[in-house]
Amino acid sequence: MSDQRLRELERQWSESNDPIDARRYFAELGRSGVSEEEVLRRRLKSGDLHQNRLELCAYLGYAPARAILGDAAPEIPGEILPWVRGLKDYPGSGERTAALVHEYTGRPGSGVLPTTTNEYDYIRYALQQGHDAQALRRRIERELLPWALGKAEA
Numbered sequence: 001m002s003d004q005r006l007r008e009l010e011r012q013w014s015e016s017n018d019p020i021d022a023r024r025y026f027a028e029l030g031r032s033g034v035s036e037e038e039v040l041r042r043r044l045k046s047g048d049l050h051q052n053r054l055e056l057c058a059y060l061g062y063a064p065a066r067a068i069l070g071d072a073a074p075e076i077p078g079e080i081l082p083w084v085r086g087l088k089d090y091p092g093s094g095e096r097t098a099a100l101v102h103e104y105t106g107r108p109g110s111g112v113l114p115t116t117t118n119e120y121d122y123i124r125y126a127l128q129q130g131h132d133a134q135a136l137r138r139r140i141e142r143e144l145l146p147w148a149l150g151k152a153e154a
Contacts, residue, residue, distance in 0.1 A: 006032060022048045037064040044068070049149070056090040056148040060141045080133040084123050084140075093144055094119050100143050101126055104136060 009028055013021035026048065030039045040057075043049035057065035058073040066073045077083045087093045101122035126136055 019048070022046070035064070037067050040064050040068055052090060053148050053150075056087075056093055057145060059086065059090065060145050060148065062145060062149075080123060080127075080137050081120065083137065084120055087119065087144075090148075093148070096144060096147060097140055098122050100140055101136065104139060105129060105131060 006025070006028055009021070009025040013025045022043075026039055026043055029042070030036065040049065040054065044051065044054055054065050054068065055074055058069050059076060061076060074086070074089075077086060084097060087097055098119035101119060105122065105126045123136070127133055
């Protein structure tokens with residue numbers, strides 16, 4: 001990727017203020033060799049990434065976000081149930097977690113799911129059904145991180 005192409009993408013985004021143009025610019029910036037940490041810093045500064053999403057990325061263990069936050073990075077509980085409770089501090093993540101766990105445990109033969117939409121109940125149910133806590137946590141992290149890194153909501 002040439003510097004000229006990067007400048008062109010940045011100009012397009014600057015003129016349009018379109019989130020799609022921002023995504024193109026930041027994607028190319030990352031491919032051009034700029035570190036993930038620096039891309040996050042620029043997204044944060046531009047408003048393309050909100051502080052609460054950066055903090056969620058750090059809570060999910062994303063190293064570039066944790067590096068940016070430094071000592072202010074959120075503590076990550078080792079056990080899955082306190083970890084899931086902590087997701088409630090990040091708007092939208094609880095509902096997404098509940099949906100992910102529902103999908104994970106709702107396969108044929110896995111029993112009857114709780115009628116609640118509370119992600120904590122879904123996690124407890126999954127553990128009672130014999131699902132591996134760490135595998136479930138890794139899946140939640142893998143699924144939530146791209147969402148958290150997405151375009152910040154207005």
